[in-house]
Amino acid sequence: MKFEQIQSDLKNKIYYPVYFLAGEESYYIDTISDIIEKNVLNETDRDFNQTVVYGRDTNPLEIISLAKRYPMMASHQVVIVKEAQSIQKIEELEPYLANPLESTVLVINYKYKKVDRRKSFFKKIEKKGVLFESKKIYDNQIPAWINNYLQNFGYSITPKASIMLAEYLGSDLSKIVNEIGKLVLNIPGKTEINDDLIERNIGVSKDFNIFELQNAIGSRNISKANRIANYFAANPKENPLVKTITILFGYFSKLLIYHQLKDKSKNNVAATLSVNPFFVKDYQIAARNYSLGKLTSIVSLLREYDLKSKGVNNISTSDGELLKELLFKILH
Numbered sequence: 001m002k003f004e005q006i007q008s009d010l011k012n013k014i015y016y017p018v019y020f021l022a023g024e025e026s027y028y029i030d031t032i033s034d035i036i037e038k039n040v041l042n043e044t045d046r047d048f049n050q051t052v053v054y055g056r057d058t059n060p061l062e063i064i065s066l067a068k069r070y071p072m073m074a075s076h077q078v079v080i081v082k083e084a085q086s087i088q089k090i091e092e093l094e095p096y097l098a099n100p101l102e103s104t105v106l107v108i109n110y111k112y113k114k115v116d117r118r119k120s121f122f123k124k125i126e127k128k129g130v131l132f133e134s135k136k137i138y139d140n141q142i143p144a145w146i147n148n149y150l151q152n153f154g155y156s157i158t159p160k161a162s163i164m165l166a167e168y169l170g171s172d173l174s175k176i177v178n179e180i181g182k183l184v185l186n187i188p189g190k191t192e193i194n195d196d197l198i199e200r201n202i203g204v205s206k207d208f209n210i211f212e213l214q215n216a217i218g219s220r221n222i223s224k225a226n227r228i229a230n231y232f233a234a235n236p237k238e239n240p241l242v243k244t245i246t247i248l249f250g251y252f253s254k255l256l257i258y259h260q261l262k263d264k265s266k267n268n269v270a271a272t273l274s275v276n277p278f279f280v281k282d283y284q285i286a287a288r289n290y291s292l293g294k295l296t297s298i299v300s301l302l303r304e305y306d307l308k309s310k311g312v313n314n315i316s317t318s319d320g321e322l323l324k325e326l327l328f329k330i331l332h
Helices: 003-011 026-039 043-049 060-067 090-098 120-128 139-151 159-169 173-185 195-202 210-218 222-234 241-259 266-273 277-289 292-309 319-331
Strands: 018-023 050-054 077-082 104-111 130-134
Touching: 003 026, 003 130, 018 026, 018 120, 026 077, 026 104, 026 130, 026 173, 043 050, 043 077, 050 060, 060 077, 060 090, 060 104, 090 120, 120 130, 139 159, 139 173, 159 173, 159 195, 159 210, 173 195, 210 222, 210 241, 210 277, 210 319, 222 319, 241 266, 241 277, 241 292, 241 319, 266 277, 292 319
Parallel strands: 018 104, 018 130, 050 077, 077 104
Antiparallel strands: none
């Protein structure tokens, strides 16, 4: 069952006796669990009919004992098991999962691990309840995720602003949602969020960020690239070299792919490189500025400076100086 369907069912008071929430992305697991914890029972009923336990402090027999209790003066009781990945021999829950109590809503949060749906343990869950696998979102999917998330609340966001947010906040969805929550508190509904709003409300510079550095390199704007490099050198905590190199590696890897495309139409480039069509023109410009041979050399440079940033063949050169060296070799 998909996240949106689970949300819809819970909103419509359609409950299942078991929710097994697993996977590498904790945001969806926490969100579903929180909805159940705060909405299945009213505040009065929760005192007698809602129990929250943690995997490190419990075991399958105790969970089964809790789940087999009947609700007191309520339609359901809720049992939530957090950090269930810490439970030893969790498969011992299987007898209960085969025949769960309909008046119990048992929620098992099994984070950071994948499930093997071929096992009878998980087949029993799917037969009687909800087996949800929360998959990690790739970095290149984050801007689109931000866009979709904001649309649900009546906001839109420019492509540049969504990339700025993604590169500043990373792929931690809980962190992204938290920052977006702060952002929308300060702006009216149905607003298009742009880079100015991101800079004023979240603190990401619209002029000195990895997105602008990438564009400066692609267009061979040496003075702009050097200004950004100086800013990064002066603010190393906000702009770690390892992260900068990782993003640039992804950028130049896409340029290598672009050079080898037979169909260079806007839609095909956007689909193949997994970028917003709005940015295709930037890749076209960069491809004219960097030959296939030069790109191969740049990728090697990025690997070399990635190692240097981690102390390999580098005793004392600062990250700021390493970045300036790297940009000089890329741009000349």
